[in-house]
Amino acid sequence: MRHGQEHIDHDMVKIEVNLDDIPGEWLGHVMELLLKEGANDVFYIPIYMKKNRPGTMLQVLCHESQKSGMMDIIFRETTTLGARYYPLSVKRLGRQFRKVETPWGMVSVKEGLLEGKIVQQAPEYSDCKAISDKNSIPLKQVFQEVWKQLK
Amino acid sequence: MRHGQEHIDHDMVKIEVNLDDIPGEWLGHVMELLLKEGANDVFYIPIYMKKNRPGTMLQVLCHESQKSGMMDIIFRETTTLGARYYPLSVKRLGRQFRKVETPWGMVSVKEGLLEGKIVQQAPEYSDCKAISDKNSIPLKQVFQEVWKQLK
């Protein structure tokens, strides 16, 4: 069982790029590459840019040491000529995993601890989805079954 | 003074297109062309499309008789292979215009009438903006001045 202590990480960074000259279908690919490179999170925000242009802001969250690699992907795969960034601190809960038995197999549950107390219990999406896909059961029913097993 | 009676227009249509393979900067141009062609309104809605694609929905409001011309622009200027549409009814207020004197010149005010009663009074944006640009006065101050003159 993996166990992570509650802590504050002061070496995170957010990278931002405004995009108004790239097709949306390329951006799905960019997200995939950045996540594969190890970004903590990658997401898009709809923005309204000058000259009536619907645009998209790309945001990447990563460790300071990964910044350069993320920038390379951004410059190679998007159409931007510049990328801005600024430092972030992140407070992270302690983490531990629990296994829960369901009629269709085991599901991992990620737990978050604040000062040693469990405040989050999140069934792993990939486990639930695999059960849902294999057994043709609605995904929500799988989650509900796991929630019932939790104390 | 132009005067429009309150009425319901049953011959309007909305055209919609989902776009995930076009740069945002082209869409500013598309909006301009559709408005020049006489569309009642053209606007964009941010949407989340498959494969993690940030997309944009184009919506055009126009009279049924203009539909074909709008479609031509959409097919020539965007990247879509299909455009959907459906009929709309529009209830419109009666309209009349009033002139208001400000220290910097006249401003038109569009009034909307519901059963003969004025329910809307909208200073014309282009008049106010022209005054603001010419006299280096904040736009909001121009609007506020006009509002004060209204009864």
Place this chain on the structure above:
Amino acid sequence: MRHGQEHIDHDMVKIEVNLDDIPGEWLGHVMELLLKEGANDVFYIPIYMKKNRPGTMLQVLCHESQKSGMMDIIFRETTTLGARYYPLSVKRLGRQFRKVETPWGMVSVKEGLLEGKIVQQAPEYSDCKAISDKNSIPLKQVFQEVWKQLK
């Protein structure tokens, strides 16, 4: 216990208005009035309008017989000169309510039935929130407790 049969309602209507000349704070008030008047749902969609204007589309769902009353509120309380609408059909699940006992009191659960089979079980937000507020318990904990009691 209220009990609604699964059915299709063919007399619904959607009213839409694009707004680019109204402050957001007024729109919270408009939503309140439309819901009080009996609208089935009222919500806002962010849109990108001409001349680089961030705008808002108001959408109201209501029964055909309520359309006129909703229109009156829209014309009196917003700044629009026109409102469009079109008919909708709505398929509704059968509905029934169940009571669930928690350590902090009863909670209603709304159930949705498709061909006689329960496919939805939704704890009532207002019941859960009341418990959360009164007992200073996280809202999610109240929901989780209710889910555990459900079969």
Place this chain on the structure above:
Amino acid sequence: MRHGQEHIDHDMVKIEVNLDDIPGEWLGHVMELLLKEGANDVFYIPIYMKKNRPGTMLQVLCHESQKSGMMDIIFRETTTLGARYYPLSVKRLGRQFRKVETPWGMVSVKEGLLEGKIVQQAPEYSDCKAISDKNSIPLKQVFQEVWKQLK
């Protein structure tokens, strides 16, 4: 080579559902199921719902004959108690496919015809992405190479 004539399809339908009580991660799964079932398009629109709830509107475009199957998925997999729908017409361009040779292999290009004239030429995303992934070439470079080969 598939070949489709320009035509108008009058038997399409749009299904809409407002969701404020479902986690976003379930919605990725719902999109997948609806597309697998044969929907023409599935997408999400961010909406602002009552009681300060960030919500999501699900929209599904499909043929009238598929409506019932889509509804079943929606009721089983989401948390809604009702789903609205209305008919759409869709004007579709004629379609044909062309093969383009690149240094890394063949790419299909979908062409759209308006009154017999080619107005759209879209390199197939999946072909370009496969080349990009296999050869570690930026996706945009693959698209640009294909565009150069087009007349």
Place this chain on the structure above:
Amino acid sequence: MRHGQEHIDHDMVKIEVNLDDIPGEWLGHVMELLLKEGANDVFYIPIYMKKNRPGTMLQVLCHESQKSGMMDIIFRETTTLGARYYPLSVKRLGRQFRKVETPWGMVSVKEGLLEGKIVQQAPEYSDCKAISDKNSIPLKQVFQEVWKQLK
């Protein structure tokens, strides 16, 4: 009369959380709790997250000294395992209040001063809304009446 001097506050902080596994209805409650705890502002941004998930970014603006209390609410009431933050400076206008007489009672107007000059005049929403609700007058009419009284 309260009077605040124009100044720059260097001890503000922004807290951000990305959420893709929480129902929207819980987020209305979270906003309420954070505002009650004394946040300067709380708002939601629609974002597009991995695996086709419509997500929501929570942003909280507060004084550095309040950060810990806000974090506690976020961890207890949402589903996140981490919350990021970064420091902000805020330039604030001087503030003063003025009372304006209307036919239906007094309304407070908040004024903003830049280098001693009034640049903002905002009728208090809650005063205007109370008048609107009590007298069944459109909210916009109350605001317009107040604007007319302002110099």
Place this chain on the structure above:
Amino acid sequence: MRHGQEHIDHDMVKIEVNLDDIPGEWLGHVMELLLKEGANDVFYIPIYMKKNRPGTMLQVLCHESQKSGMMDIIFRETTTLGARYYPLSVKRLGRQFRKVETPWGMVSVKEGLLEGKIVQQAPEYSDCKAISDKNSIPLKQVFQEVWKQLK
């Protein structure tokens, strides 16, 4: 030919303002003024604010030395009583321009260089749009023609 070296700019700043009491039409004007003043970028983000208010976040990117001028415009032209800001670093590609011959005239292409290698080639929007407007050619056709000329 202008030529800019690849570099990191550590003196940039982002200014942010949340707006819920300003009409959208004024915001188009504000964007114009900020860009005229020399902002690197100005854009709007749709946000969900308290009391069910659809709001807009204004973001301005500029050099630290321009901050004060931008603030003045914001306070004079919008309705806010405060504006927050924080420092940014921006990595910028090297830049050079190339001229491309088309059947309708010259088009500038902006190129971005990463470690001396061209990674971006962007036809200038204004050149392409001028050709499109003058010759009544779809904008996308102009871009495609330019792309074909690029090596």
